[in-house]
Amino acid sequence: MANVFKHYYGEEIAKRFSGLFREHLVLAAQLVKAAKAGNSRAAAEAEKNWYANADEIAAFLNSINPNWPKSALTNMLHEHLRMTKDEAVFRLSKNYKSDIEEYDRIEKQALVMADAFTEGIVKQFPNIFK
Numbered sequence: 001m002a003n004v005f006k007h008y009y010g011e012e013i014a015k016r017f018s019g020l021f022r023e024h025l026v027l028a029a030q031l032v033k034a035a036k037a038g039n040s041r042a043a044a045e046a047e048k049n050w051y052a053n054a055d056e057i058a059a060f061l062n063s064i065n066p067n068w069p070k071s072a073l074t075n076m077l078h079e080h081l082r083m084t085k086d087e088a089v090f091r092l093s094k095n096y097k098s099d100i101e102e103y104d105r106i107e108k109q110a111l112v113m114a115d116a117f118t119e120g121i122v123k124q125f126p127n128i129f130k
Contacts, residue, residue, distance in 0.1 A: 001017065002015070002018040021057070031088075032092075047085070054080075057073070068120045076112070080106070080109060087102040087103055087106060
């Protein structure tokens, strides 16, 4: 996504998004590591930070494109995090059937998010897409 953003918004915006997204992945890894270790305090802290990062991503994206309403982005990202956590719990508990089903739901939701991002870019840069 950072490469796409670079095309429309420039290098600095792309770098900022890349940093926020890298943080998203690091926090997810911290959450899984804490959960696997049975450290509920560290897991709760990582989850809190993960959601705060999602809020930061939503605010950032809204700041570069008003066609991406902050509340809608926040809802989409929070839903994504909830689903991702559920999938991880299913995997860690060896409930592979539910893990696969949740993965499929995550994939569908990711496609909805991709469509929302695409629609926002097209609305913001209509002359490019004529």
